[in-house]
Amino acid sequence: METDQLSNFYVFLLATFLGLEVIRRVSPLLHTPLMSLTNAISAITVVGSIVIAGEQRTTLSTVLGTVAVTASMINIVGGYMITYRMLKMFKKREPKH
Amino acid sequence: MNEHVIHFIYMAAAACFILALKWLSAVPTAKRGVITGILGMLLAVGGTVLAPEIRHYLWILVAFAVGGIIGVPMALMPMTAVPQRTALSHAFGALAAALVGTAEYYLDTRDVFTLTNLTHFKMGAIGLEVLLGFLTFTASLMAFGKLQEILPTRPITYKGQNIVNLSLLTAAVVVTILLILDPGKTYLFPVLMVLSLAFGVLFIIPIGGADMPTVISLLNSYAGLSASAMGFVLNNKLLIIAGALDGSSGFILSIIMCKAMNRSFTNVLFGAFGQVQAAAVAGEQKTARSAAPEEAAALLEAANSVMIVPGYGMAAAQAQHAVRELYDTLTKRGVDVKFAIHPVAGRMPGHMNVLLAEADIPYDRLLEMEDANRELPQTDVALVIGANDVTNPAARTDKSSPIYGMPILDVDKARTVMVIKRSLNPGFAGIDNELYYLDKTLMLFGDAKGFTTQLVKNLATDNGGGFH
Numbered sequence: 001m002e003t004d005q006l007s008n009f010y011v012f013l014l015a016t017f018l019g020l021e022v023i024r025r026v027s028p029l030l031h032t033p034l035m036s037l038t039n040a041i042s043a044i045t046v047v048g049s050i051v052i053a054g055e056q057r058t059t060l061s062t063v064l065g066t067v068a069v070t071a072s073m074i075n076i077v078g079g080y081m082i083t084y085r086m087l088k089m090f091k092k093r094e095p096k097h
Numbered sequence: 098m099n100e101h102v103i104h105f106i107y108m109a110a111a112a113c114f115i116l117a118l119k120w121l122s123a124v125p126t127a128k129r130g131v132i133t134g135i136l137g138m139l140l141a142v143g144g145t146v147l148a149p150e151i152r153h154y155l156w157i158l159v160a161f162a163v164g165g166i167i168g169v170p171m172a173l174m175p176m177t178a179v180p181q182r183t184a185l186s187h188a189f190g191a192l193a194a195a196l197v198g199t200a201e202y203y204l205d206t207r208d209v210f211t212l213t214n215l216t217h218f219k220m221g222a223i224g225l226e227v228l229l230g231f232l233t234f235t236a237s238l239m240a241f242g243k244l245q246e247i248l249p250t251r252p253i254t255y256k257g258q259n260i261v262n263l264s265l266l267t268a269a270v271v272v273t274i275l276l277i278l279d280p281g282k283t284y285l286f287p288v289l290m291v292l293s294l295a296f297g298v299l300f301i302i303p304i305g306g307a308d309m310p311t312v313i314s315l316l317n318s319y320a321g322l323s324a325s326a327m328g329f330v331l332n333n334k335l336l337i338i339a340g341a342l343d344g345s346s347g348f349i350l351s352i353i354m355c356k357a358m359n360r361s362f363t364n365v366l367f368g369a370f371g372q373v374q375a376a377a378v379a380g381e382q383k384t385a386r387s388a389a390p391e392e393a394a395a396l397l398e399a400a401n402s403v404m405i406v407p408g409y410g411m412a413a414a415q416a417q418h419a420v421r422e423l424y425d426t427l428t429k430r431g432v433d434v435k436f437a438i439h440p441v442a443g444r445m446p447g448h449m450n451v452l453l454a455e456a457d458i459p460y461d462r463l464l465e466m467e468d469a470n471r472e473l474p475q476t477d478v479a480l481v482i483g484a485n486d487v488t489n490p491a492a493r494t495d496k497s498s499p500i501y502g503m504p505i506l507d508v509d510k511a512r513t514v515m516v517i518k519r520s521l522n523p524g525f526a527g528i529d530n531e532l533y534y535l536d537k538t539l540m541l542f543g544d545a546k547g548f549t550t551q552l553v554k555n556l557a558t559d560n561g562g563g564f565h
Contacts, residue, residue: 011338031445031446031450035347045190054152056152066157073168074164079172090127091457091460
């Protein structure tokens with residue numbers, strides 16, 4: 001295995017542990033927004049999709065890449081927007097007059 | 098653009114994603130978290146679009162436009178539809194990963210020269226990406242179908258189901274291993290695709306509606322892991338990090354959901370909970386007391402503290418706005434109204450909180466299970482709206498009960514219990530709820546929305562000088 005791939009495993013390991021620590025602290029109140037936000041973040045697949053769609057090496061790869069960019073884009077736009085929309089709904093009690 | 102610059106842009110994007118999740122942990126900083134997440138995504142997309150290997154922009158722009166046009170309405174769906182929306186977006190995310198993996202495979206197997214790019218390691222990563230991607234794609238579509246009630250929400254089981262599912266998965270894994278040993282066996286790749294797609298469908302068939310919170314979390318995790326696998330294929334650390342964050346998030350949520358039901362992963366996935374489970378003791382006749390809206394409203398008005406316990410029934414009846422009116426009316430009369438939220442109430446993690454927040458109920462009135470249980474013994478009235486198994490005292494006392502050991506909301510410890518329910522039919526687990534037969538319990542038979550509205554009306558008329 002190339003050393004590059006080995007360092008990728010370290011990155012994966014560390015990111016997983018970091019993710020576990022950070023997400024453990026998320027209040028159960030916000031579990032739905034958490035899921036829609038991580039969904040938007042995992043639309044990072046757009047990066048790989050753009051490369052495949054933009055290189056245009058074969059017709060098949062261009063078609064698959066374009067569909068993949070579309071699918072990722074749906075999650076980016078939809079995911080961030082709905083998360084923000086949900087969070088706007090969480091309000092504290094107005095102070096009594 | 099210079100390759101090193103792109104690396105730094107990706108690093109900044111990764112930092113943004115981590116901060117986004119960190120800030121999401123509490124309401125005051127959560128919006129900042131979303132903005133940071135958007136910034137991270139803009140950096141990632143910007144850096145990629147400017148990379149030297151991108152030569153043609155037309156299709157990328159078309160895809161951006163189409164994705165945006167579909168994405169906006171998906172963000173504007175009503176909050177009651179959030180579980181199915183989430184399932185659908187898991188499907189899109191997984192599809193993207195699976196398609197990129199497929200494209201990579203066919204690009205590398207074009208001829209003998211390109212085939213040298215396809216190392217055993219890369220093939221393994223592609224295999225994992227495609228396997229997880231396609232199975233999550235169909236599984237999420239199935240989950241969407243069940244949540245949207247296009248498909249039956251009850252678990253569908255048949256003899257030998259677990260054996261069929263496990264052998265399908267084993268076959269997919271074996272094909273992946275064969276491909277890793279010899280990536281040039283192109284005829285095996287479509288087999289892997291079909292097996293993964295089929296497994297996704299069969300895997301969800303035996304899972305019932307009430308297990309959806311765990312399954313959605315698990316699919317969330319898989320979608321993230323397939324994005325991470327894509328990172329290994331493309332040797333891109335940003336993808337690995339973002340995918341791992343998503344993977345661990347889904348993993349934690351599914352563990353929380355399992356714990357809240359006192360069940361193991363394997364039990365959720367292979368147990369087909371809540372199917373026939375014949376009610377064991379059906380013989381003895383127990384009587385429940387019921388009450389009319391007038392009587393219930395009078396009791397609520399006389400109370401100092403009320404704890405409302407919402408469940409899936411409230412979501413299904415879209416009763417959250419009626420519940421808000423009840424909250425307002427009671428609060429105006431000086432009654433202390435709070436909400437007790439069980440972790441698995443509803444169809445996805447945090448479902449009840451979002452619905453109640455949508456109805457403008459302040460979030461500091463929503464209590465987690467432990468806090469609610471601390472307050473319930475001093476509460477005058479516990480009002481259960483559309484929740485069942487999460488309030489069943491048998492989970493604490495009856496060792497023979499299938500839900501024994503499951504953490505519940507101790508509503509039976511409140512001074513008076515009221516339960517809005519259509520009938521005495523048991524919940525998803527098919528278990529009778531002894532709560533309904535306690536002396537302190539009043540059954541309020543009716544639709545969650547209709548009955549709550551009637552309660553509000555009765556409270557309002559009392560105020561206006563009593564005309565009935």
